[in-house]
Amino acid sequence: MSIEIRNVRKTFGDFVALEDVSLxxxxxxxxxxxxxxxxxxxxxxxxIAGLEIPDRGTIHFHGEDASGRSARERKVGFVFQHYALFxxxxxxxxxxFGLRVRPxxxxxxxxxxxxxxxDLLKLVQVDFLASRYPSQLSGGQRQRVALAxxxxxxxxxxxxxxxxxxxxxxxxxxLRRWLKRLHEExxxxxxxxxxxxxxxxxxANRVVVMNAGHIEQVGTAxxxxxxxxxxxxxxxxGNVNLFHGRVENGKVYLGDTAVEVQDTHERAxxxxxxxxxxxxxxxxxxxxxxxxxxxxxxxxxxxxNPAGPQVKVELVAKWGxxxxxxLDHERYRKLGLAEGAEVFLRxxxxxxxxxxx
Amino acid sequence: xxxxxxxxxxxxxxxxCETAAVRAILLGIALIFLGMFLVIPVVAVVYQALEKGVxxxxxxxxxxxxxxxxxxxxxxxxxxxxxxxxxGIAAAWAIARFEFTGKNLLITLIDIPFAVSPVIxxxxxxxxLGANSPIGGWLVSHGIRIIFxxxxxxxxTLFVTFPITARELIPIMTAIGSEEEEAAMVLGxxxxxxFLRVTLPNVKWGALYGAVLCNARAMGEFGAVSVVSGHIxxxxxxxxxxxxxxxxxxxxxxxxxxxxxxxxxxxxxxILKHFLLADSSVAVIARASEPVExxxx
Numbered sequence: 047m048s049i050e051i052r053n054v055r056k057t058f059g060d061f062v063a064l065e066d067v068s069l070x071x072x073x074x075x076x077x078x079x080x081x082x083x084x085x086x087x088x089x090x091x092x093x094i095a096g097l098e099i100p101d102r103g104t105i106h107f108h109g110e111d112a113s114g115r116s117a118r119e120r121k122v123g124f125v126f127q128h129y130a131l132f133x134x135x136x137x138x139x140x141x142x143f144g145l146r147v148r149p150x151x152x153x154x155x156x157x158x159x160x161x162x163x164x165d166l167l168k169l170v171q172v173d174f175l176a177s178r179y180p181s182q183l184s185g186g187q188r189q190r191v192a193l194a195x196x197x198x199x200x201x202x203x204x205x206x207x208x209x210x211x212x213x214x215x216x217x218x219x220x221l222r223r224w225l226k227r228l229h230e231e232x233x234x235x236x237x238x239x240x241x242x243x244x245x246x247x248x249x250a251n252r253v254v255v256m257n258a259g260h261i262e263q264v265g266t267a268x269x270x271x272x273x274x275x276x277x278x279x280x281x282x283x284g285n286v287n288l289f290h291g292r293v294e295n296g297k298v299y300l301g302d303t304a305v306e307v308q309d310t311h312e313r314a315x316x317x318x319x320x321x322x323x324x325x326x327x328x329x330x331x332x333x334x335x336x337x338x339x340x341x342x343x344x345x346x347x348x349x350x351n352p353a354g355p356q357v358k359v360e361l362v363a364k365w366g367x368x369x370x371x372x373l374d375h376e377r378y379r380k381l382g383l384a385e386g387a388e389v390f391l392r393x394x395x396x397x398x399x400x401x402x403x
Numbered sequence: 404x405x406x407x408x409x410x411x412x413x414x415x416x417x418x419x420c421e422t423a424a425v426r427a428i429l430l431g432i433a434l435i436f437l438g439m440f441l442v443i444p445v446v447a448v449v450y451q452a453l454e455k456g457v458x459x460x461x462x463x464x465x466x467x468x469x470x471x472x473x474x475x476x477x478x479x480x481x482x483x484x485x486x487x488x489x490x491g492i493a494a495a496w497a498i499a500r501f502e503f504t505g506k507n508l509l510i511t512l513i514d515i516p517f518a519v520s521p522v523i524x525x526x527x528x529x530x531x532l533g534a535n536s537p538i539g540g541w542l543v544s545h546g547i548r549i550i551f552x553x554x555x556x557x558x559x560t561l562f563v564t565f566p567i568t569a570r571e572l573i574p575i576m577t578a579i580g581s582e583e584e585e586a587a588m589v590l591g592x593x594x595x596x597x598f599l600r601v602t603l604p605n606v607k608w609g610a611l612y613g614a615v616l617c618n619a620r621a622m623g624e625f626g627a628v629s630v631v632s633g634h635i636x637x638x639x640x641x642x643x644x645x646x647x648x649x650x651x652x653x654x655x656x657x658x659x660x661x662x663x664x665x666x667x668x669x670x671x672x673x674i675l676k677h678f679l680l681a682d683s684s685v686a687v688i689a690r691a692s693e694p695v696e697x698x699x700x
Contacts, residue, residue: 096589097585097588117585117588118588118589118591118593124586126582126586128582130582130583130585132583132586132604134604143590143592143600144590144591147587147593147600148591196589196590198590199590199591
């Protein structure tokens with residue numbers, strides 16, 4: 047079932063949670079709402095579910111206006127951040143709940159309920175926990191039970207609020223892959239909220255980057271990562287170095303070094319005084335000597351962390367800004383870096399993002 | 404210089420473990436207080452009640468007036484406790500789930516019966532519904548007696564026990580939050596089913612505990628009931644009032660006999676509470692673990 051959000055606005059007292067948000071989600075898509083806490087992503091999800099009523103705007107399911115329907119009538123599946131399992135019911139009863147509360151004429155009989163619940167518990171791989179209580183489960187198990195409970199009512203839309211937020215890194219990885227497989231299998235239109243950009247980029251068909259109550263960009267992982275619509279998106283997706291630069295004659299200067307800015311459309315109106323320049327740590331190269339062409343700036347190495355797939359080097363630019371650089375181990379060995387070394391930094395590609403202030 | 408290193412540094416002694424002497428003193432103080440203020444008085448009541456023999460004891464409590472007092476007390480509790488429970492759940496639900504103007508005022512208002520003296524609570528009803536008040540006058544002219552009658556006693560008891568269940572449930576409901584209810588709704592449950600199958604089971608121990616406390620208070624209330632009762636023998640005397648009356652008549656054995664029965668009822672209530680809480684400890688732990696996880700997350 048497709049979802050369409052039209053001009054939704056929501057305030058809580060003086061706080062504007064969502065400002066005129068519109069979004070279309072196609073049938074069978076897996077969409078991530080990505081943003082910091084307070085960006086309105088959870089509010090948007092709750093509005094889709096009918097748990098929150100927007101001040102303005104409408105929600106359409108399959109082209110039909112569903113704004114007037116209650117959460118109960120929308121027949122969506124909602125997985126809560128803290129699972130919201132019924133603590134006084136066993137895992138079995140939790141999953142059976144949605145079937146048992148159906149009106150008598152639609153209610154399956156007891157053997158049908160039992161078969162269906164066990165099928166679902168097998169699907170989420172926790173059938174052996176059927177007689178346990180939620181308090182006896184680990185976080186990952188609770189998450190799986192919560193999902194089984196949601197799937198029991200055969201929702202046309204699956205909404206997940208920070209589905210892996212409360213889990214540790216290892217379990218999160220595992221559940222993430224599992225959810226992706228599950229989505230490929232069931233093809234339910236799914237929307238999940240996350241503040242973890244890696245999670246959004248890895249899982250979602252499309253990523254919706256949200257900030258301060260509005261949508262900054264909608265696109266595939268590839269699009270939002272490599273072609274960010276604006277400085278916020280660039281800054282939000284991955285680590286960045288932020289420099290305060292100057293603008294002179296259409297060129298951006300960091301200290302007294304001109305930086306090449308080529309691929310951004312914002313170049314056209316580079317004629318103010320100050321600019322914020324964003325560069326990803328892995329897009330900076332360290333040169334032991336000043337290379338040709340002058341598009342580099344001097345810095346001093348202050349810290350080196352070689353643990354991990356990449357070597358993380360911290361430096362201080364000549365004008366005082368902290369800089370992070372990520373190198374592969376081979377390059378690091380070739381350079382023979384040591385703390386205190388004076389080096390030159392060169393933006394490796396022209397993916398420098400400039401934001402005029 | 405090894406002797407200078409404190410033993411605790413060896414890691415054998417937990418930081419919160421007191422010495423034997425301190426433990427003995429603390430335990431001693433607690434036990435002495437318990438003995439002086441609880442055990443001795445209860446034993447004294449029972450002893451006094453049985454002073455003239457078991458036959459006299461049963462004669463005293465099967466006295467028609469004593470019997471009517473017992474019945475009135477049980478009737479009052481039977482009416483007040485369910486009403487208190489209904490009000491308590493409704494009020495706690497409203498306060499824990501919804502934001503509305505005047506919410507803080509409501510919380511304060513709920514507490515009023517605890518804040519004012521029971522005697523004043525009783526007088527309030529006399530002033531409001533007594534024969535000299537406009538409402539009371541109208542009621543009397545229509546043949547409805549509230550003050551100096553059983554309805555007055557029930558009203559006064561309702562008033563003084565008003566906050567008990569609500570006070571018990573508000574923190575529980577606030578701590579549990581509304582996510583489970585929302586989950587039930589999204590899964591297709593209507594409001595009534597959500598309440599019966601999700602909300603109520605989650606607060607049942609708190610509600611039962613509130614009911615137990617309310618029952619104890621309803622049966623033992625003296626001040627407010629004394630004012631509205633009018634002390635009509637055999638009609639508007641509850642057990643506490645009856646005990647005081649026969650005591651003032653120097654019928655000590657009878658007074659203590661009924662008093663011992665009242666004490667017994669209170670003890671039964673408390674033992675019931677003990678078992679309820681013992682049973683619910685698992686639920687309480689499960690409940691307590693949730694917010695911690697939230698903080699950790």
